[in-house]
Amino acid sequence: MRLLGQILTDRGSKYAVSGVAVSSRADIDAALKQLKRDKSYAKATHNTWAALLTEGGPIKGDDGEAGAGMVIIRMLEREDLADHLIVVTRWYGGKHLGGDRFRHVQTCVRAYLDAL
Structure with missing residues (x-):
């Protein structure tokens, strides 16, 4: 799992991004479990994730941040990046961020994709 750490802060909320190559739902579950072994990630409010699996198509988990997983899927599709899990x-x-939270998810995913 590649951890880029904290990418941005807005009105007290902090965002980080991480990711790893995966090929199945079992790989995704194992990667999320590994990420949450770090206590700070385990205590995070949301660990939103998505992946485009060659065998199985798009899969996402909003973890209470409704719609954020779809933002990640769209960006993965535009990059044509299959079999890779990204977690924001x-x-x-x-403080509630409204629509800004989706822009922050995009910023985090873009930072991860640029670092590949």
């Missing part, structure tokens, strides 16, 4: 982690800072 948010630690809630006490």
Whole structure:
């Protein structure tokens, strides 16, 4: 699992991004379990994730951040990046961000894709 760490902060909320190559739902589950072994990620408010599996198509988990997984899927599709899990982690800072939260997910995913 590649951890890029904290990418941005907005109104107290902190965002980080990480990812890893996967080929199945079992790989995704194992990667998420590994990520959450780090206590700070385990305590995060949201660990939103998505992957485009060659065998199985798009799969996502919003983890309470409704719609954020779809943002990741769309970006993976545009990049034509299959069999790769991207996780955007948010630690809630006490203030609602509205639509800005989707822009922050995009910023995190873009930072990860640029680092590949």
